[in-house]
Amino acid sequence: MNPSVKRNDKGLLPTLPVSLIxxxxxxxxxxxxxxxxxxxxxxxxxYYVDVVxxxxxxxxxxxPSAAGTAPSPPPAVKPPAPEMKLPAxxxxxxxxxxxxxxxxxxxRTAEESSKEFEDRLARxxxxxxxxxxxxxxxxxxxxxxxxxxxxAGIPGGTGHESGSDYASYIRSRLVDAFKTxxxxxxxxxxxxxxxxxxxxxxxxxxxxxxxxxxxxxxxAVNRAIVKAEREFRPPPNGGSFEYGFIFxxxxxxxx
Amino acid sequence: xxxxxxxxxVVKLVLFILLYFSVVSWxxxxxxxxxxxxxxxxxxxxxxxxxxxxxxxxxxSQLDRYANSPLTVLFSEGYSELxxxxxxxxxxxxxxxxxxxDLGGIDNIARALRRATTSEIxxxxxxxxxLATTGSTAPFIGLFGTVWGIMTAFKGxxxxxxxxxxxxxxxxxxxxxxxxxxxxxxxxxxMGYNHFQNKIKVLIGEMDNFSTEFLNIVQxxxxxx
Numbered sequence: 001m002n003p004s005v006k007r008n009d010k011g012l013l014p015t016l017p018v019s020l021i022x023x024x025x026x027x028x029x030x031x032x033x034x035x036x037x038x039x040x041x042x043x044x045x046x047y048y049v050d051v052v053x054x055x056x057x058x059x060x061x062x063x064p065s066a067a068g069t070a071p072s073p074p075p076a077v078k079p080p081a082p083e084m085k086l087p088a089x090x091x092x093x094x095x096x097x098x099x100x101x102x103x104x105x106x107x108r109t110a111e112e113s114s115k116e117f118e119d120r121l122a123r124x125x126x127x128x129x130x131x132x133x134x135x136x137x138x139x140x141x142x143x144x145x146x147x148x149x150x151x152a153g154i155p156g157g158t159g160h161e162s163g164s165d166y167a168s169y170i171r172s173r174l175v176d177a178f179k180t181x182x183x184x185x186x187x188x189x190x191x192x193x194x195x196x197x198x199x200x201x202x203x204x205x206x207x208x209x210x211x212x213x214x215x216x217x218x219x220a221v222n223r224a225i226v227k228a229e230r231e232f233r234p235p236p237n238g239g240s241f242e243y244g245f246i247f248x249x250x251x252x253x254x255x
Numbered sequence: 256x257x258x259x260x261x262x263x264x265v266v267k268l269v270l271f272i273l274l275y276f277s278v279v280s281w282x283x284x285x286x287x288x289x290x291x292x293x294x295x296x297x298x299x300x301x302x303x304x305x306x307x308x309x310x311x312x313x314x315x316s317q318l319d320r321y322a323n324s325p326l327t328v329l330f331s332e333g334y335s336e337l338x339x340x341x342x343x344x345x346x347x348x349x350x351x352x353x354x355x356x357d358l359g360g361i362d363n364i365a366r367a368l369r370r371a372t373t374s375e376i377x378x379x380x381x382x383x384x385x386l387a388t389t390g391s392t393a394p395f396i397g398l399f400g401t402v403w404g405i406m407t408a409f410k411g412x413x414x415x416x417x418x419x420x421x422x423x424x425x426x427x428x429x430x431x432x433x434x435x436x437x438x439x440x441x442x443x444x445x446m447g448y449n450h451f452q453n454k455i456k457v458l459i460g461e462m463d464n465f466s467t468e469f470l471n472i473v474q475x476x477x478x479x480x
Binding site for chain 2: 005006007008011012014015016018019020022023182183184185187188249250
């Protein structure tokens with residue numbers, strides 16, 4: 001239409017890269033100042049009671065109590081001595097010269113034998129009860145003696161092994177700490193961490209065995225471990241302890 | 256980036272569309288800022304030059320210096336139409352050379368100026384419809400992403416069986432980001448659209464005034480009775 005006026009109009013070509021750079025700069029600013037929501041709101045801490053008793057391990061894996069410090073078994077209760085009272089010989093006690101009463105002797109003899117029988121029966125029953133009681137006490141003594149030697153539970157267990165209960169204890173500490181640090185973006189985040197705890201209760205090594213790749217969640221898990229580590233007690237066996245823990249959005253589980 | 260990576264497919268698509276709208280809108284805004292600035296600046300300079308210079312021919316030879324002004328196109332169109340009429344008058348061996356008002360010579364120039372004005376308005380308003388579309392649809396697209404995200408979040412909550420804030424909050428936050436970005440794309444687009452409409456209205460007024468002035472000069476100088 002107008003050949004005399006020549007314009008150098010390239011349309012949006014020069015401004016599109018400018019706009020892209022502008023958007024990247026805005027995004028960079030937002031990311032730099034953490035304007036994007038990254039962590040969910042922290043929940044109020046939930047307090048609960050641990051059902052784990054330390055340093056007692058599970059009965060199946062032995063008791064940490066040493067043989068020398070084992071509580072002494074209760075003293076054997078001696079069965080009460082059976083009272084071997086013989087029935088009183090009434091005939092000997094009675095005065096000899098009383099013929100009037102001698103006539104009634106057959107009936108009295110029958111009554112006496114009946115009473116004697118009942119007494120004997122009672123004695124036998126008492127004796128049987130005492131034997132049962134003695135046998136039961138003997139069994140308790142034997143059991144206590146065996147436990148004191150550390151031979152109950154796993155074969156060869158000395159009672160000092162750190163068993164599942166120490167793992168439960170560590171897990172409970174991790175659960176507490178994880179409640180305050182939990183944050184994630186995936187729908188179902190999951191991370192398995194192998195913790196190695198030294199004899200002082202410090203985390204010697206932590207190894208991520210598997211993870212769904214949610215970096216926010218991984219960060220929350222690491223912070224939970226650091227936080228929980230302050231409350232770890234030394235393992236009961238006096239050595240190091242290694243165990244795997246599974247962290248999910250729902251909480252912490254043992255591997 | 257991790258925050259956006261955690262969103263669902265539909266929400267990601269919505270965010271991508273909104274990002275496209277935003278990038279193009281800002282590109283248009285930058286383009287229009289330059290275009291309107293140059294048009295205003297060069298129009299003012301051209302008008303100074305126009306009133307200072309007496310000869311149309313010398314003005315016509317300097318038009319490229321004010322190429323971004325819409326008035327130069329009007330002048331060029333009007334002048335070429337005037338030249339055609341003048342040449343037509345010379346070839347028809349009329350006793351007096353000049354533009355006849357009786358045969359519609361002035362009307363021809365007026366029509367040429369109107370046509371040039373229309374084409375310049377079209378040029379100036381180019382891409383503005385995209386800003387209007389962004390301003391009106393981006394919030395709704397964002398809202399769609401939010402609704403979808405909340406639906407997905409509630410579905411996830413139903414599956415996990417946990418309704419704690421730690422489970423609910425990330426899904427809701429992900430969903431709301433779509434509405435936020437929709438508004439971020441729409442607000443500058445609407446503001447830019449209104450701003451450029453006003454500026455173009457001023458330029459249209461200047462073009463109308465220039466057309467009238469041009470016709471007056473032609474009628475005063477070249478028209479024959």
